[in-house]
Structure formats: C-alpha cells, structure tokens
Amino acid sequence: MDDPLKLENQVCFALVTAARNVVSLYRPVLEPLGLTHPQYLVMLALWESAPRSLSGLAAELAMEPATLSPLVKRLEAQGRVVRARRADDERVLDIDLTDEGQALREAALEVPGAIMRRVGIDEQALVALRDGLAPFARSLGD
Numbered sequence: 001m002d003d004p005l006k007l008e009n010q011v012c013f014a015l016v017t018a019a020r021n022v023v024s025l026y027r028p029v030l031e032p033l034g035l036t037h038p039q040y041l042v043m044l045a046l047w048e049s050a051p052r053s054l055s056g057l058a059a060e061l062a063m064e065p066a067t068l069s070p071l072v073k074r075l076e077a078q079g080r081v082v083r084a085r086r087a088d089d090e091r092v093l094d095i096d097l098t099d100e101g102q103a104l105r106e107a108a109l110e111v112p113g114a115i116m117r118r119v120g121i122d123e124q125a126l127v128a129l130r131d132g133l134a135p136f137a138r139s140l141g142d
Contacts, residue, residue, distance in 0.1 A: 015136060029114045033107055034078060038071050040111070046081065047105045051096035054083075080104060 007013055026037045035043065045060055046052065054072065058065040072095055075081045080101035086092040116126060 011136075015133075025115060025118055026111075029111055029118070033104060033111075035104075036071075039075055040108070042068070042071055042075060043080070043101065043104065043108065046095065046097050046101070047108075051084075051094040053086075054093040054095055057095055075101070 003009065023037045026040065030037060030040050033040075041061055042057065045057055052060075054065055054068060057072075058068045061068065072081060072083060076083055079098055082096050082098055084094050084096070086094055116122065121129075
C-alpha cells in the first residue's frame, strides 16, 4: 500500500461506496415487486421465520426498532404483513406474513439471479464476497 491514508486505500470507503451501489442495483429489480431494499430485507427475514417480534426482527436486521417500525407499517398498508400485540404480553409486537406476503416469496426467488446477472458475478464469487465481508458484518465491540 503506497499511501495508507489515500482514499482509495480505505476499506471504509470501499464498503460505503459498495453499499450505496448495491442499493441502487437492487432498486430496479425490486420495483416490480413493490419493495424497497429495506422492505426486501424485512421480507427475507420473515420468509425465514414468522411471526417475529418487532424487537427480534430489528436485532436480526441490525436496525433500531424505531427505524424498522415505519417499514413494517408500510408493508402492512400494502397487505403483506400484519402487526399484532401478543395476548400474553402486550408489550411485544409480533409481525407476521399475510397470504399475499407469503405468495410474494415466489416472485422474489428471481431476485438473486437477476442481481448476479446485473453484476456479472456467479454464485461462487458472490458467496466468497459475502463470506469475505463477514468480519465487517458482525459486531466488533468497542
């Protein structure tokens, strides 16, 4: 590394730029599904396991509940999820898929392939990239 303080040598800059570009890359692929990228992440988590508490979903998505709540409200307005207080503990807000939300999963199966085609990357390279980012994706503490 010729200059450790050169912008192009910074991992943080590469990650921020890549993250911004990834969201832009997903936008036209998700638009026909009526989803934004953050809404897509919520749906992915719910397709794995639903119902989930708002706080549990927020933790998995590395989001604050206050940030996640409006996303969930918009998905509810679209008829894709329902929110309900737990009968045994009204402090807990559960998020569950509607039939429409569950059915959307079938259309979303096309998303990963469409993204790989847009980037020109195969599944093996995508997995290697994801695994290489793992140390940055988990909490490193203070």
